[in-house]
Amino acid sequence: MPARLPSWAWVTGLTTGAIAVVAVLGVQADQGARPTASTSRPSTPATADAKPSAEPKEKETGTGAGAGADASAVPADSGTGRRVVYSLDTQQVWLVDASDAPRRSFEVWPGTVAPDPGTYTIGTRTEATTGSDGVDVEHIVYFAVKSGVSIAFSNAVDGSSPPPAEGRSTGGIRVAKADGEALWTFGTTGTTVRVVE
Known part of the structure; x- marks a missing residue:
C-alpha cells in the first residue's frame, strides 16, 4: 500500500503553487515601459473656482463607445507611454497603455x-476614507497638491x-464606481498622470 502524504504537505504544495502563479501574473501585469515623470510644469495656472455640474455629459467607457471618436481620442499634447x-x-480621463493605446476613457x-496642467506621478494610494466634503470614498489615488489641497x-x-460642498x-476628482476600480488597478504608485487643458 503506497504511503499517504500528510495534509501539511498538500497545503504546502498548494500554497507554493499559488504563490508561483501570483508572481507570474504580477510580472506579466508589470510589463511595458513606464515613463519617467517630468518635474516641470507650465506657467499657465488652472482655475480653482470652476464648479462642476451635478449631471455629467454622456458618459464614455472603453476605447470608442458612446458619443464618438472625439471624446475617446487621447489629447495630442498628453505625452507618450x-x-x-x-x-x-472636457473633464475626461484616459488610461493609456505603454503602446499609447487608450484602454479606457470616462468622464469625471x-x-x-484643479491641478495645474503638467506632468505628475501617483504617490499615495488609500483604499477608503471620508472625503473633505463628508462623502465616504474609495480607490483614492493622490497625484498633486495645490494651495495646500x-x-x-x-x-x-x-x-x-x-x-462639491x-x-x-x-x-x-470623482469618478463612477466601475471607473474608480479600473483607475485603482491601472494607477499604481509611480504611474504618470498628465494633466492637459
Whole structure:
C-alpha cells in the first residue's frame, strides 16, 4: 500500500503553487515601459473656482463607445507611454497603455481646486476614507497638491456624484464606481498622470 502524504504537505504544495502563479501574473501585469515623470510644469495656472455640474455629459467607457471618436481620442499634447491623462476642459480621463493605446476613457466630476496642467506621478494610494466634503470614498489615488489641497481621483462608495460642498476647497476628482476600480488597478504608485487643458 503506497504511503499517504500528510495534509501539511498538500497545503504546502498548494500554497507554493499559488504563490508561483501570483508572481507570474504580477510580472506579466508589470510589463511595458513606464515613463519617467517630468518635474516641470507650465506657467499657465488652472482655475480653482470652476464648479462642476451635478449631471455629467454622456458618459464614455472603453476605447470608442458612446458619443464618438472625439471624446475617446487621447489629447495630442498628453505625452507618450503608459499614463493617466486628465483633460481639465472636457473633464475626461484616459488610461493609456505603454503602446499609447487608450484602454479606457470616462468622464469625471472635479472638485473646486484643479491641478495645474503638467506632468505628475501617483504617490499615495488609500483604499477608503471620508472625503473633505463628508462623502465616504474609495480607490483614492493622490497625484498633486495645490494651495495646500491634496488632489486625487476617487469614487464615492455609494456610487453617487455629488457636487462639491459649498464654501469648501476640495481636490477630489470623482469618478463612477466601475471607473474608480479600473483607475485603482491601472494607477499604481509611480504611474504618470498628465494633466492637459
